[in-house]
Amino acid sequence: MKLPKFKYIAPKSVKEASSLLKEYGDRAIALAGGSDLLVNLKNRLKNREFLIDLKAIPRMDRVTFSEPEGLTIGAMATLRDLIEIATVRENYPMLVQAAESVGTPQVQYMGTVAGNLCLDNRCYYYNQSPWWHAGREACWKLGGRTCYTVRGSKTCWATYCGDTAPALLALGAKIKVAEPAGEKTMPLQELYSGDGENPTTLKAGQFITEITIPLPAGGSGGAYLKLRRRQAINFPLLGVAVNLRLNGKRSTCEDARIALTAVERKPILIEEALMLKGGKLNEAAIAEVLEAAHNQAHPVDNLSGLPPSYRKKMVKIYLAKAINQALQAAQRKGK
Ligand SMILES: Cc1cc2nc3c(=O)[nH]c(=O)nc-3n(C[C@H](O)[C@H](O)[C@H](O)COP(=O)(O)OP(=O)(O)OC[C@H]3O[C@@H](n4cnc5c(N)ncnc54)[C@H](O)[C@@H]3O)c2cc1C
Ligand code: SF4
Structure with missing residues (x-):
């Protein structure tokens, strides 16, 4: 399928890119x-006169690690960079698990970290060809006034399906956002609107320039687990990320962060994970956290592969497994 006509612009600086994105507004991306x-352009799901390519901006693909700052990932660093850089593998193995689970090596070499975070939400009734769409009335995400997934819904339920967002949320990542007036830093969770049609909170002229993750404290361990139909190419039908920190004697939990993907209109940071903090990881505390995560997962019937009831059921099972794996990783780190 052919791309539609557009004007390609490759600005040489963050300021220039931001000014162009602001000036052209909805006509650019x-x-x-x-x-x-x-x-999405080929499928005519998006229509833009101007593509503002971020590749020519210097140093946007750099990945640096230092103590005490931690990891800084340039927005244009690829998923493959995360997989191959030794300091990332050593200090943030859960992020590497998430990056390795994306698509195929080809996708990992092309796909950037910021692109993965800003992935458009997906829906069986949306990610189709123009011919497929020609047979039915447009839904909310295509400018119409109906939803085929949640009948009668006044809003779009398209699902966020990125793999690295839950891992980065569990690692406490922040993002730097450029805008014409300068740059601002915010927690990653503020990037997501929860609106299936417009999944990010970014406004015209704003784009991500880098992602930062704090230095992992001693005794930290994590795990990312992904539910999908095949072990390659498939987007997640559920993704769970867990990051735990144990104290020196490895008997109590000093910190716990948990996030989910592919079961809502945005990746979800499970605030109740904090209940695991300050005590021994016992079955009762874990059961409460599993229940809280289960309640916040609202998968709908718009991703091919497995029914939403099954995906919801798997939240507790995958999360319990991931907590166990994170615990083992944290214990190994503490040795
Ligand atoms: C066959 C196939 C399989 C895939 N499987 C998976 C999978 O399993 N898991 C998964 O998570 N993804 C998957 N993907 C989706 C995609 O390839 C990846 O998410 C990839 O990381 C997207 O990055 P990109 O740089 O190519 O983004 P692009 O396609 O260039 O952009 C994606 C979106 O992000 C926006 N964007 C890009 N950079 C910025 C920025 N710096 N600031 C603000 N907005 C920005 C763009 O405007 C666009 O809206 C798959 C894709 C294919 C084709
Ligand atoms: S969730 Fe509903 S409105 Fe959104 S893309 Fe799917 S069918 Fe369209």
Whole structure:
């Protein structure tokens, strides 16, 4: 399928890119690796006169690690960079698990970290060709006034399906956002609107320039587990990320962060994970956290592969497994 006509612009600085995105507003969109955006343009799901390619901006693909700052990932660093850089593998193995689970190696070489965070929400009734769409009335996400997934809904329930967002949320990541007036830093969770049609809170002129993750404290361990139909190419039908920190004697939990993907319109940071803090990881405390995560997962019937009831049921099972794996990783780190 052919791409529609558009004007390609490759600004040389963050300021220039931000000014162009602000000036053209809804007529322009940021282009990173293009592995999601170009497919959506070909399918006529997005219509833009201007593509603002971020590739020519210097140093946007750098990944640096230092103590005490931790990890800084340039927005244009690829998922493959995360997988291959030794300091990332050593200090943030859960993030590497998430990056390795994305699509295929080809997708990982093209796909950037910021592109993965800003992935458009997905829905069986949306991610289709123009011919498929021609046969039915447009739904909310395509400018219409109906929803085929949740009948009678006045809003869109398209699902956020990125793999690295839950891992980064569990690692306490922040993002730097450029805008014409300068740059601001915010917690990653503030990037997500929870609106299936417009999944991020970014306004015209704003784009991510880097992602930062704090230095992992001693005794930290994590795990990312992904439910999908096949072990390659597939988007998640559920993803769970857990990051735990045990104290020196490894008997009590000093910190716990848990996030989910593919079961809501945005990745969900489970605040109740904090209940695991300050005590021994016992079955009762874990059961409460599993229950809280289960209650916050609202999968709907818009991703091919497995029914929503099964995906919801799997939240507790995958999370219990991930907590166990994170615990083992934290115990190994503490040795
Ligand atoms: C076959 C296939 C399988 C896939 N499987 C998976 C999978 O399993 N898991 C998964 O998570 N993804 C998957 N993807 C989706 C996609 O390839 C990845 O999410 C990839 O990381 C997207 O990054 P990109 O750089 O290509 O983004 P692009 O396609 O360039 O952009 C994606 C979106 O992000 C916006 N964007 C890009 N950079 C910025 C920025 N710096 N600031 C603000 N907005 C920005 C763009 O405007 C666009 O809206 C798959 C794609 C394909 C084609
Ligand atoms: S959730 Fe509903 S409105 Fe949103 S893309 Fe799917 S069918 Fe369309």
